[in-house]
Amino acid sequence: MSEVLLSVDQVTMQFGGVTALDNVSLHINKGEILGLIGPNGAGKTTCFNVITGVYAPTMGTVSFDNKSLLGLKRFQITKRGIARTFQNIRLFPDMSAVENVMVGIDAHNKTSVVGAILGGPRSRREEKEGRERAHELLKFIGIDDYAEVAARNLPYGHQRRLEIARALGTNPQLLCLDEPAAGFNPAEKQELNELVLKIRDQGYTVLLIEHDMNVVMKISDRIAVLDFGRKIAEGLPEEMRNNPDVIAAYLGVPDDAA
Amino acid sequence: MSLTESFRQRTAPQLRVGSRFRALPKSARWSLGALLIAACYLTPYWPDVPVLGWIVNTPGTSFENVLTDQIMMFILVALGLNVVVGFAGLLDLGYVGFYAVGAYTTAVMTSGQFSWPWIAAMPLSILMAMIAGVVLGTPTLRLRGDYLAIVTLGFGEIIRITANNSDWLGGPRGINKIARPPSFGPFEFSVLNAKPYWYLGFTVILIVIFVLSRLENSRVGRAWSAVREDEDAAELMGVNTFKFKLWAFAIGAAIGGLAGALYASKVGFVNPDNFQLQLSILFLAAVVLGGTGSMYGVIMGGILVAWIPERFRGFSTRRYFVFGVVLVLVMVFRPQGIIPRRTAAAGIAEKGDTNV
Numbered sequence: 001m002s003e004v005l006l007s008v009d010q011v012t013m014q015f016g017g018v019t020a021l022d023n024v025s026l027h028i029n030k031g032e033i034l035g036l037i038g039p040n041g042a043g044k045t046t047c048f049n050v051i052t053g054v055y056a057p058t059m060g061t062v063s064f065d066n067k068s069l070l071g072l073k074r075f076q077i078t079k080r081g082i083a084r085t086f087q088n089i090r091l092f093p094d095m096s097a098v099e100n101v102m103v104g105i106d107a108h109n110k111t112s113v114v115g116a117i118l119g120g121p122r123s124r125r126e127e128k129e130g131r132e133r134a135h136e137l138l139k140f141i142g143i144d145d146y147a148e149v150a151a152r153n154l155p156y157g158h159q160r161r162l163e164i165a166r167a168l169g170t171n172p173q174l175l176c177l178d179e180p181a182a183g184f185n186p187a188e189k190q191e192l193n194e195l196v197l198k199i200r201d202q203g204y205t206v207l208l209i210e211h212d213m214n215v216v217m218k219i220s221d222r223i224a225v226l227d228f229g230r231k232i233a234e235g236l237p238e239e240m241r242n243n244p245d246v247i248a249a250y251l252g253v254p255d256d257a258a
Numbered sequence: 259m260s261l262t263e264s265f266r267q268r269t270a271p272q273l274r275v276g277s278r279f280r281a282l283p284k285s286a287r288w289s290l291g292a293l294l295i296a297a298c299y300l301t302p303y304w305p306d307v308p309v310l311g312w313i314v315n316t317p318g319t320s321f322e323n324v325l326t327d328q329i330m331m332f333i334l335v336a337l338g339l340n341v342v343v344g345f346a347g348l349l350d351l352g353y354v355g356f357y358a359v360g361a362y363t364t365a366v367m368t369s370g371q372f373s374w375p376w377i378a379a380m381p382l383s384i385l386m387a388m389i390a391g392v393v394l395g396t397p398t399l400r401l402r403g404d405y406l407a408i409v410t411l412g413f414g415e416i417i418r419i420t421a422n423n424s425d426w427l428g429g430p431r432g433i434n435k436i437a438r439p440p441s442f443g444p445f446e447f448s449v450l451n452a453k454p455y456w457y458l459g460f461t462v463i464l465i466v467i468f469v470l471s472r473l474e475n476s477r478v479g480r481a482w483s484a485v486r487e488d489e490d491a492a493e494l495m496g497v498n499t500f501k502f503k504l505w506a507f508a509i510g511a512a513i514g515g516l517a518g519a520l521y522a523s524k525v526g527f528v529n530p531d532n533f534q535l536q537l538s539i540l541f542l543a544a545v546v547l548g549g550t551g552s553m554y555g556v557i558m559g560g561i562l563v564a565w566i567p568e569r570f571r572g573f574s575t576r577r578y579f580v581f582g583v584v585l586v587l588v589m590v591f592r593p594q595g596i597i598p599r600r601t602a603a604a605g606i607a608e609k610g611d612t613n614v
Contacts, residue, residue: 075494078493078494092488094487102480103481104495119472
């Protein structure tokens with residue numbers, strides 16, 4: 001039995017009268033890719049936001065590495081080892097690609113105002129190592145040629161990849177990808193799948209939100225399915241393919257069966 | 259293509275002074291820089307130089323005094339406000355409050371009952387302004403955008419009104435007999451000779467530029483940029499946004515306080531009317547006009563905002579019309595300011611990707 005890295009226990013998230021997540025429990029094992037799927041509005045991104053501390057859940061707990069994340073600030077959760085990308089790209093548009101990644105790397109750096117002004121050995125070392133590491137990550141995701149280009153001027157696909165590099169910069173144990181292949185054509189999707197697998201093989205654990213069933217089925221180790229804020233199924237990809245609840249959620253229930 | 263667009267496109271590449279300068283070999287950069295600094299130290303003598311003198315002179319007012327009482331202050335204040343507005347992207351409409359705290363601290367400590375020496379009052383003025391920044395920032399930096407602007411606007415007014423109503427701050431009459439900097443070798447700080455104030459002030463400006471460029475090109479500067487560009491994303495990438503915003507406020511306030519303290523010790527007299535809301539607006543105008551986020555830009559902005567009304571004093575009250583026209587023209591033709599913040603945008607030309 002593999003080790004549990006993150007567990008979401010009976011989380012309910014309400015916004016006024018709307019229940020976005022209803023008593024959802026799921027867990028992620030170390031080193032796996034967990035695909036989180038579901039129709040639009042199912043609560044996938046809300047689930048991400050609860051995990052990364054954007055929202056405090058109405059009820060339930062989230063624990064990471066056996067320690068509760070509740071009450072931690074967002075940046076503290078990032079420092080604990082959870083990093084994410086965004087469904088709508090949210091890079092720092094006027095900063096260059098390499099600077100974007102360095103912001104992530106800075107999460108674990110210590111240089112503060114006084115150190116930066118004095119330019120002491122630590123700040124110089126962190127600066128140098130941070131830049132090298134940022135270029136390494138840009139190479140890893142394949143856009144190092146664009147290191148000095150402002151994020152806003154990168155082609156769309158590169159922006160999506162840069163978000164992944166920036167998240168990896170924070171040196172996470174768990175990488176949460178929110179529809180990283182949105183808007184990609186099949187060839188680009190294929191490349192991104194390979195990248196996600198490569199990231200997993202480097203020892204990162206990945207939580208992946210994805211609409212495209214083919215993509216999720218192909219690369220996920222396990223899959224959890226949300227529908228109307230409830231988890232309706234969880235298991236291996238081949239089990240999901242034949243699960244009647246999942247099929248009903250995605251394709252609807254035929255009239256005569258209702 | 260509109261007229262303004264075509265103008266922008268024609269002028270933008272030609273004014274790339276910064277990138278041309280950086281392209282020079284190191285020795286050339288150093289000697290050019292040294293030459294520039296020397297020329298700046300000699301600014302009080304500029305009106306004596308042919309042609310240049312005709313351009314810079316300020317009819318009706320002594321150029322030296324415009325340089326020290328106006329230009330020097332505006333440069334420092336623009337540099338300080340730029341940390342808050344330009345680097346961290348926080349709109350502060352009450353920056354004059356910090357300037358006033360610095361000026362009043364020096365005034366109170368060096369005149370009347372305390373009679374501290376100038377050199378001791380300076381660090382205290384900076385510290386007090388910094389504390390004011392932290393005190394204002396701690397509750398208010400949870401606000402964003404317009405809300406922060408309104409609260410800071412209120413802060414600036416509170417400081418002025420408090421000074422106006424406090425007897426120990428001299429009330430509406432203010433405080434006089436503020437200590438001058440101690441004379442130093444051949445440099446005697448007196449009412450009749452403003453030049454030493456410029457030498458002192460310009461040295462302070464150089465130190466501030468050095469400190470700020472260290473910060474800008476470090477983890478701190480990156481954190482500020484990240485907050486400015488997307489605060490939520492920054493926090494989710496591990497930036498302690500509140501801490502860095504508070505630092506921006508404190509550093510900006512400290513520089514504002516320093517400027518105020520220098521101003522007080524130059525003119526020897528402060529009263530609440532020196533710290534009107536209008537001044538906050540002019541400070542912000544200097545930053546925006548010069549180029550928000552660009553240190554050399556805001557210096558240029560500070561110079562122009564301070565100098566234009568004095569240069570055109572001959573136009574009487576219509577000089578503010580000239581000033582307004584200049585502001586509008588700059589905003590139309592160079593919306594990013596006279597010297598825009600350097601971004602990585604230059605990279606696109608080399609890469610050939612122009613899908614902007």
